[in-house]
Every structure is written in C-alpha cells, then in structure tokens.
Amino acid sequence: MINQKIADLRQDYRLATLNEREVAADPVQQFSHWWQEAIQSELEEPNAMTLATSTANGRPSARIVLLKSFDENGFLFFTNYESRKGHELAENPYVTLLFFWKELERQVRIEGIVxxxxxxxSDEYFHSRPVGSRIGAIASPQSQVIPGRAFLEEKVKMLEAAHLQHAPERPAHWGGYVVKPEMVEFWQGRSSRLHDRLRYTPDGRQGWKIERLAP
Structure with missing residues (x-):
C-alpha cells in the first residue's frame, strides 16, 4: 500500500553539524544560540512550535502555538485556559514542544512540566496585543462547537461597540503557561539520514548530562 510518489520524497541535509564539544553546557543557553541563528536567518515565524498534550488517560493531541519568551525558568506561551489544550494541561501537566526550522535543517524537542x-x-502580554486580538480572545469560546462564523462576527461587533472608550481587560479564561524543561533534544540534519542528535537531561547535581542519540 505504499504510494511511491510520497515515499520517494526526501531531502539530503548538508548545512551543518552538531558536536558535543561545541554546544553549551545548559540547554536553554544552547537553545538561545540556535534561536539567534534562526532570527539572523530571517526565518518566517521561528517562534512557531508544536505543542503536544494528552488527556489523563494518555490520549494525545497536538497543535501549533507561538513561543513568546524563554529563559532559565522555562518556555512561555499563551492560550485560552478553557480550550481543549487548556483542559488537557489541567488533567496532565506533561507536555512536549517541537520546533522545526526547515531552512536550518534543525529541530528542537523539549519535554517538561507546564x-x-x-x-x-499574562496581564502584561495581553495588554501589549492589538485591540483586535484582545477582542478576539474574549469573543472566541475556543475549541467549543459554534453554530457558524456569523456567531463569532456578531460577538466581535458587540465587544467592539462595548469597548469604544476603553480597551478590554484580560479575561480570566485566558493567559500564559510556562514549560519547565526536563529533557531537551537538539537535532541537526546530516547527509544519508545520519543526523546529529544531542539530548540534555538533568545530571542529579543541578546540571545537565549531554548524550548523543543514534539517528
């Protein structure tokens, strides 16, 4: 049942290498190095990342969200707390983030607790958004079934009329999440599918152990 036209799609990666002796001792520092290279390369939406969550009984789901900040405390994104992912994060705090920077032939996978x-x-970021985005966050009952697009458009009109004199405040159902990494893997594409993969895990001494994984 193999579709050969699909099966024959492949790309040979040759841009760079990933060496244990050259990476930072801390995964957030290493991510920062790669992040700066992604920014300097003018990638389109380098902050787009796949967020994988699961229910309490292990049923997974995934979607694209946007990274808004990162530091030694973790990786920050924002969403509706009452969305599907919000409910799953409340049931099961273990998540995976995945960045794929195709032009640099790189992936970063982050597993941790949210x-x-x-x-x-959350207030600071919400108030930095365009007013239209703030109203959209309030108007949308994210992940719920709605009767049609007109339902959303009518809610937006009502909210726009109600906030002619003052910008909307952050609703209680919307805000940020921080993912504290417990494992970070850096993947650099290499020729003939012999990719470089370096995994960071806690070493038990407040530092990180770096191991090479087979591709």
Whole structure:
C-alpha cells in the first residue's frame, strides 16, 4: 500500500553539524544560540512550535502555538485556559514542544512540566496585543462547537461597540503557561539520514548530562 510518489520524497541535509564539544553546557543557553541563528536567518515565524498534550488517560493531541519568551525558568506561551489544550494541561501537566526550522535543517524537542504563568505576566502580554486580538480572545469560546462564523462576527461587533472608550481587560479564561524543561533534544540534519542528535537531561547535581542519540 505504499504510494511511491510520497515515499520517494526526501531531502539530503548538508548545512551543518552538531558536536558535543561545541554546544553549551545548559540547554536553554544552547537553545538561545540556535534561536539567534534562526532570527539572523530571517526565518518566517521561528517562534512557531508544536505543542503536544494528552488527556489523563494518555490520549494525545497536538497543535501549533507561538513561543513568546524563554529563559532559565522555562518556555512561555499563551492560550485560552478553557480550550481543549487548556483542559488537557489541567488533567496532565506533561507536555512536549517541537520546533522545526526547515531552512536550518534543525529541530528542537523539549519535554517538561507546564504551569500557569503569573497573572502579572499574562496581564502584561495581553495588554501589549492589538485591540483586535484582545477582542478576539474574549469573543472566541475556543475549541467549543459554534453554530457558524456569523456567531463569532456578531460577538466581535458587540465587544467592539462595548469597548469604544476603553480597551478590554484580560479575561480570566485566558493567559500564559510556562514549560519547565526536563529533557531537551537538539537535532541537526546530516547527509544519508545520519543526523546529529544531542539530548540534555538533568545530571542529579543541578546540571545537565549531554548524550548523543543514534539517528
């Protein structure tokens, strides 16, 4: 049942290498190095990442969200707490983030535990968004069944009329999450599918162990 036209699609990766002796000792620092190279390469939406969640009984789902910040505390994104992913994050805090930077032939996979960002952080980011985006976040009952697009458009019109004199405040059902990494893998494409894969895991001494994985 193999579709040969699909099976024959392949790309030979030759841009770069990934060496244990050259990477940072800390995965967030290494991510920062790769992030700067992604920015300098002018990639389109380098902050787009796949967020994989699962229910309490292990049923997975995944979608693209946008990274909004990262530091030693973790990786920050924002969403509707009452969405499907919000419910799954409440049931099961273990998540995976995946960045794929095709033009650099790189992937970064981050596994960790998620927690809600402080309200002050969510407020600050919400108020930095365009007014239209704020109204959209309030208007949309994300992941719920709705009767049609007209339902959303009518809600937006009502909210726009209600906020002519003042910008909307952040709703309680919307805010940030921080993913604290427990494993970070850096993948660099190499020729003949002999890719470089380096995995960071805690070493038990407040540092990180770096191991090479077979491609």
């Amino acid at each position: 927690s809600k960002a402080p309200e002050a952080v």
